[in-house]
Amino acid sequence: MFNARRPSLSKTLSSDLISEDPNAPHVPRLTRRLTGFLPQEIKAIETKIPVQSRELWNKHKVRKFGTAEEFEEKFISHVEWTLARSLYNCDDLAAYQATSQSVRDNLVIDWNKTQQRQTARDGKKVYYLSLEFLMGRALDNALINMRTDTSSQDVGPTDETLTKGNTAREMIRNAMKDLGFKLEDVLEQEPDAALGNGGLGRLAACFVDSLATGNYPAWGYGLRYQYGIFAQKIIDGYQVETPDYWLNFSNPWEIERSEIQVPINFYGYVHRPESEKTTTSPSDWIGGERVLAMAHDMPIPGFKTPTVNNLRLWSAKPTTEFDFSKFNNGDYKNSVEQQQRAESITAVLYPNDNFDQGKELRLKQQYFWCAASLHDIVRRFKKNKRPWSEFPDAIAIQLNDTHPTLAIVELQRVLVDLEKLDWHKAWDIVTKTFAYTNHTVMQEALEKWPVGLLGHLLPRHLEIIYDINWFFLQSVEKKFPHDMDLLSRVSVIEEGSQERYVRMAFLAIIGSHKVNGVAELHSDLIKSTIFQDFVKVYGANKFTNVTNGITPRRWLKQANPKLAELISETINDPNDDYLLDMSKLTELAKYAEDEAFQKKWNDVKQFNKSRLADLIKRLNNGVDIIDRDHIRNTLFDIQVKRIHEYKRQQLNIFGVINRYLCMKEMLQSGSSIDEVAERYPRKVSIFGGKSAPGYYMAKLIIKLVNSVAEVVNNDAEICDLLKVFFIPDYNVSKAEIITPASDLSEHISTAGTEASGTSNMKFVMNGGLIIGTVDGANVEITREIGEDNIFLFGNLSENVEELRYNHQFQNTSLPEALVKVLNAVESGAFSPQNASEFRPLIDSIKHQGDYYLVSDDFDSYVATQDLVDQVYHKDKKEWLKKSILSVANVGFFSSDRCIEEYAETIWNAEPVKPE
Numbered sequence: 001m002f003n004a005r006r007p008s009l010s011k012t013l014s015s016d017l018i019s020e021d022p023n024a025p026h027v028p029r030l031t032r033r034l035t036g037f038l039p040q041e042i043k044a045i046e047t048k049i050p051v052q053s054r055e056l057w058n059k060h061k062v063r064k065f066g067t068a069e070e071f072e073e074k075f076i077s078h079v080e081w082t083l084a085r086s087l088y089n090c091d092d093l094a095a096y097q098a099t100s101q102s103v104r105d106n107l108v109i110d111w112n113k114t115q116q117r118q119t120a121r122d123g124k125k126v127y128y129l130s131l132e133f134l135m136g137r138a139l140d141n142a143l144i145n146m147r148t149d150t151s152s153q154d155v156g157p158t159d160e161t162l163t164k165g166n167t168a169r170e171m172i173r174n175a176m177k178d179l180g181f182k183l184e185d186v187l188e189q190e191p192d193a194a195l196g197n198g199g200l201g202r203l204a205a206c207f208v209d210s211l212a213t214g215n216y217p218a219w220g221y222g223l224r225y226q227y228g229i230f231a232q233k234i235i236d237g238y239q240v241e242t243p244d245y246w247l248n249f250s251n252p253w254e255i256e257r258s259e260i261q262v263p264i265n266f267y268g269y270v271h272r273p274e275s276e277k278t279t280t281s282p283s284d285w286i287g288g289e290r291v292l293a294m295a296h297d298m299p300i301p302g303f304k305t306p307t308v309n310n311l312r313l314w315s316a317k318p319t320t321e322f323d324f325s326k327f328n329n330g331d332y333k334n335s336v337e338q339q340q341r342a343e344s345i346t347a348v349l350y351p352n353d354n355f356d357q358g359k360e361l362r363l364k365q366q367y368f369w370c371a372a373s374l375h376d377i378v379r380r381f382k383k384n385k386r387p388w389s390e391f392p393d394a395i396a397i398q399l400n401d402t403h404p405t406l407a408i409v410e411l412q413r414v415l416v417d418l419e420k421l422d423w424h425k426a427w428d429i430v431t432k433t434f435a436y437t438n439h440t441v442m443q444e445a446l447e448k449w450p451v452g453l454l455g456h457l458l459p460r461h462l463e464i465i466y467d468i469n470w471f472f473l474q475s476v477e478k479k480f481p482h483d484m485d486l487l488s489r490v491s492v493i494e495e496g497s498q499e500r501y502v503r504m505a506f507l508a509i510i511g512s513h514k515v516n517g518v519a520e521l522h523s524d525l526i527k528s529t530i531f532q533d534f535v536k537v538y539g540a541n542k543f544t545n546v547t548n549g550i551t552p553r554r555w556l557k558q559a560n561p562k563l564a565e566l567i568s569e570t571i572n573d574p575n576d577d578y579l580l581d582m583s584k585l586t587e588l589a590k591y592a593e594d595e596a597f598q599k600k601w602n603d604v605k606q607f608n609k610s611r612l613a614d615l616i617k618r619l620n621n622g623v624d625i626i627d628r629d630h631i632r633n634t635l636f637d638i639q640v641k642r643i644h645e646y647k648r649q650q651l652n653i654f655g656v657i658n659r660y661l662c663m664k665e666m667l668q669s670g671s672s673i674d675e676v677a678e679r680y681p682r683k684v685s686i687f688g689g690k691s692a693p694g695y696y697m698a699k700l701i702i703k704l705v706n707s708v709a710e711v712v713n714n715d716a717e718i719c720d721l722l723k724v725f726f727i728p729d730y731n732v733s734k735a736e737i738i739t740p741a742s743d744l745s746e747h748i749s750t751a752g753t754e755a756s757g758t759s760n761m762k763f764v765m766n767g768g769l770i771i772g773t774v775d776g777a778n779v780e781i782t783r784e785i786g787e788d789n790i791f792l793f794g795n796l797s798e799n800v801e802e803l804r805y806n807h808q809f810q811n812t813s814l815p816e817a818l819v820k821v822l823n824a825v826e827s828g829a830f831s832p833q834n835a836s837e838f839r840p841l842i843d844s845i846k847h848q849g850d851y852y853l854v855s856d857d858f859d860s861y862v863a864t865q866d867l868v869d870q871v872y873h874k875d876k877k878e879w880l881k882k883s884i885l886s887v888a889n890v891g892f893f894s895s896d897r898c899i900e901e902y903a904e905t906i907w908n909a910e911p912v913k914p915e
């Protein structure tokens, strides 16, 4: 859809279309393109129901609700039957559950049809393996995506029941009102499904939305953690983690598939029959511990399509086999305990973002999930009785980071040990099936597992990994004879002085036919740094880029209904088709300087800022820190994302401190408050985000933000010109309130460290401007929206190495303004009881080489913030123009575009469109 307009995309597409990648599976591209237009073969689906009974089934076919009245009937039957409640004890929570059950019923009908359709058409299926799905809430999203059908009775709300501009969501809102409920209050009852840490997990959530919307036959596979990412409380300014028991009330969005239980083994030993001489021949793995993986399905509705895809999440259960040897020894308690241990595998999401902790239970989670998913995929494939060689034509598996790398090894094991395929034939199938998405270049985030640990937990898999590596190194040796250095550099096994490790990223590259980064800069960087040797070995074609995206349904329509309404009205698109074709937004550019339109645009922003101010007040124990009379000329400056040194919240808070000190200095030297306000106009600095529980420095940054807030917010002298607030427990549903309210958002990572970023896209989609470094997707955002419409600053990634070197080996001096800031912090200005509290933050800059280059970018950051103030306060028209043009040109960052690119250049998969 963007091919003609977007140089970046057309480049990616055309180059990938021309180059015939020897590793690419399947049909030549041209053929594939053509078959897309031919009627696809319809296969009969097997059923146990005899022909003569089918009529009866058809007679009692379940039906979706389509009108408000049908919804109301459903709602009440769910209150009475499903919840066993009544008119007299139906509260908002019950109303949420009954509404969700009713909407789910509609989705399930479409889910069943979608699965039948996809099975019958037998096109290539895509499986997205992600250890994280940061879904947020489901109900509002389902209402927005709900089809506004035009035909037949077994469908959702029809055009007749929905008057113009009246969506399914409006119909339900009115029905709820008639039933005695307010939709907004009911929606608030839903806990977030927070099965992820940050960007990587949210990307997976946006992808499943776009896959369904694009009618791709695609399933997500993940884990059903009992506890998602912890809930963050701020106590005395410190982060305190509390468990997120999101399943406290029953979850209406999951369908428990108790009939789908996959046995998963761990530990044990390998037995090789006498006749089999080598590790590459079929071997038996005798597992030492067995648990069951049970499936839970979440329906994933597409927007304006009856396609409902599946997100299958596994939970661990004990087997029903009982350890009788223990029992007979009288060790009943121990035997029960061991059974209970099974459940611990899916108990909790590891709360690290961009960091590898290397814990055994985490490896267990990974294998549990990979093995269960692979088993499920293989089982479905085998039903079709196609030859194994066609596996890669039927199935594409995308690995979201290295977390699912064991799936590569597991498929090889299934094919060799269980299906008795020749090693090399099996390996050919494996590599044609998998593709791997890299999410980081940072060493501390690259997964590696001690050989001993992996071999203990998965003895057969370690053998297979050794063999994969052996054959790979053979091929490298052939191509680059006698290059011992190269061999050790690319080996899957890292030979350290102490322990040997399995490098998961290398295994993922070797086992995949494509490797992609998530923004152009990032994809270039991995080719010249961590994967340089693999480019040499495989050639550059194996490596590609797919720039991340976000779903405009959630991040525009759902999060910002007012802006969505203004857009659809302005570009004359009452059915919101722009949410499927974001190039329509370019129409908005015409109005960028139109005064009447600018006013409407600004009014929407004010509304959203008030909404956020309300949230902040609520989170601040009812105390309003934002002066509502001045909200229009208060700049909302927001940085919400995981707290990480590389994301540089410390740079932001040091900037805030600098601003505060400069204001105080002006006052001390006799300036009036008006003069101060002229130089430092109204601003509220908003932070939010979780730190990994064991990440000391990140937690200290949170404490510093709160300590600065305490001082600044209570300093009467500065007359509320500056406010600081840390929003506790940042999550998807909070992001939906926060994102639309930004005037400015901060994406200020050290150049070369943020792979892409996706919140930068969310903010731009909501008309917020960006202050940012030349990093990740900021680069392409700049290209798309124009460099006049973004505030870039700081050093470039190509200079980072040298700057770090200088800190280590030259005497670099810190900028004067930063020295003042650090001195103030060091003097205890923000921690009077404990002046040395923030020493580690200061030391890392002053004495430990300033690895994240805060000092190198500080002056440039402050100067750019001054420029931001100038434009925002002195030239509001210019600001609004930038804001409008940003939204007009944000279309490229729809995850629909992203999924199209994956489908065309990596998966070779086609949509299965409903009739």
Ligand SMILES: *Cc1c(COP(=O)(O)O)cnc(C)c1O
Pocket (backbone or CB within 6 Å): 197, 198, 199, 200, 202, 640, 641, 642, 730, 731, 732, 735, 756, 757, 758, 759, 760, 762
């Ligand atoms: C989008 C999103 C992120 C990712 O933010 P970045 O700034 O790109 O790191 C993290 N958390 C939540 C809740 C999000 O919605």
